[in-house]
Amino acid sequence: MRIKIIGSAAGGGFPQWNCNYRLSRAARDGVAGVHSRTQSSIAATANKTDWVLFNASPDIRQQIAQTPDLQPADNSSLRSTPIAAVVLSNADVDHVSGLLSLRERQPFAIYATAQVLGTLEANSIFNVLDPEIVPRRVLPPMDGLSIRDADGKETGVVVDAFPVPGKIALYLEQRGDPSASFSSDTGETIGVRITGAGSSGAAFYIPGCARLYPSLRTRVANAACLLFDGTVYTDDEMIAAGVGSKTGARMGHIAMSGEAGSIAGFAGVKIGRRIFVHINNTNPVLDENSAEHAAVKAAGWEIAMDGMEMEF
Numbered sequence: 001m002r003i004k005i006i007g008s009a010a011g012g013g014f015p016q017w018n019c020n021y022r023l024s025r026a027a028r029d030g031v032a033g034v035h036s037r038t039q040s041s042i043a044a045t046a047n048k049t050d051w052v053l054f055n056a057s058p059d060i061r062q063q064i065a066q067t068p069d070l071q072p073a074d075n076s077s078l079r080s081t082p083i084a085a086v087v088l089s090n091a092d093v094d095h096v097s098g099l100l101s102l103r104e105r106q107p108f109a110i111y112a113t114a115q116v117l118g119t120l121e122a123n124s125i126f127n128v129l130d131p132e133i134v135p136r137r138v139l140p141p142m143d144g145l146s147i148r149d150a151d152g153k154e155t156g157v158v159v160d161a162f163p164v165p166g167k168i169a170l171y172l173e174q175r176g177d178p179s180a181s182f183s184s185d186t187g188e189t190i191g192v193r194i195t196g197a198g199s200s201g202a203a204f205y206i207p208g209c210a211r212l213y214p215s216l217r218t219r220v221a222n223a224a225c226l227l228f229d230g231t232v233y234t235d236d237e238m239i240a241a242g243v244g245s246k247t248g249a250r251m252g253h254i255a256m257s258g259e260a261g262s263i264a265g266f267a268g269v270k271i272g273r274r275i276f277v278h279i280n281n282t283n284p285v286l287d288e289n290s291a292e293h294a295a296v297k298a299a300g301w302e303i304a305m306d307g308m309e310m311e312f
């Protein structure tokens with residue numbers, strides 16, 4: 001099993017187009033130790049040929065351009081792709097809008113929960129992916145689902161999907177009742193365990209998670225790799241930075257730091273590599289010279305960069 005982190009930033013990317021906060025400025029200025037990142041997505045293969053994307057970010061065109069493994073193979077037909085399927089972890093803009101860039105009547109399969117498929121269905125722009133060519137398949141909360149390409153051929157990637165605390169996508173929130181759809185079991189947001197034939201272990205990919213709970217700790221124990229929600233370092237970070245009024249929790253994201261944070265929450269759980277993904281442009285860990293970056297590394301976590309790879 002090979003996994004590539006093709007996009008390690010949260011929605012907006014890093015730097016974000018309209019952001020003048022010190023971190024986006026530093027990334028734009030090319031300050032040493034502050035690296036640009038594209039939006040949230042990973043790619044996995046079990047057979048070195050067929051790739052499964054987990055989320056399709058608005059930066060997918062750039063991500064494919066930067067990743068030869070995701071480009072048409074030399075000896076392949078005039079229109080082709082190694083991308084056999086896309087698995088969606090929720091319906092957020094940073095996770096689904098890249099599907100629109102995968103049009104051009106190219107077969108691949110989409111897997112998502114019934115709720116997320118309902119959102120695609122309700123937004124007719126996604127019909128640029130003709131369901132006759134790009135089948136949409138329900139990803140139920142179950143273990144051991146074999147991910148197949150559009151023709152039904154197994155990719156060798158096998159997924160367990162499970163709901164995590166999260167919320168509906170921002171654009172689906174009801175104005176009068178914005179916190180209506182925080183839930184731990186509706187399937188608006190899922191995590192996945194990724195493994196495959198011949199692999200010696202499994203990776204967990206959980207780019208959005210509002211809080212930790214004991215059975216999640218148990219579930220990820222002994223994983224080769226945990227790719228986890230690294231949106232914010234502190235819960236009130238966006239407010240303190242002056243760029244927004246929402247806490248991390250309000251956005252469906254647990255903070256890295258603090259007693260209720262993910263670093264403390266996963267402490268003591270045996271995991272091969274623990275890596276933060278989906279990092280927001282306000283998160284001080286984006287600056288490799290920061291105390292927060294050092295604290296995260298000292299706690300045994302890595303901070304994802306685009307192009308990071310793992311094999312197990």
Ligand code: MLT
Pocket residue numbers: 010011092093094169170208251252
């Ligand atoms: C999130 O991760 O909270 C969303 O991507 C936010 C958004 O839709 O901008």
Ligand code: MN
Pocket residue numbers: 010011040092094095278
């Ligand atoms: Mn996001």
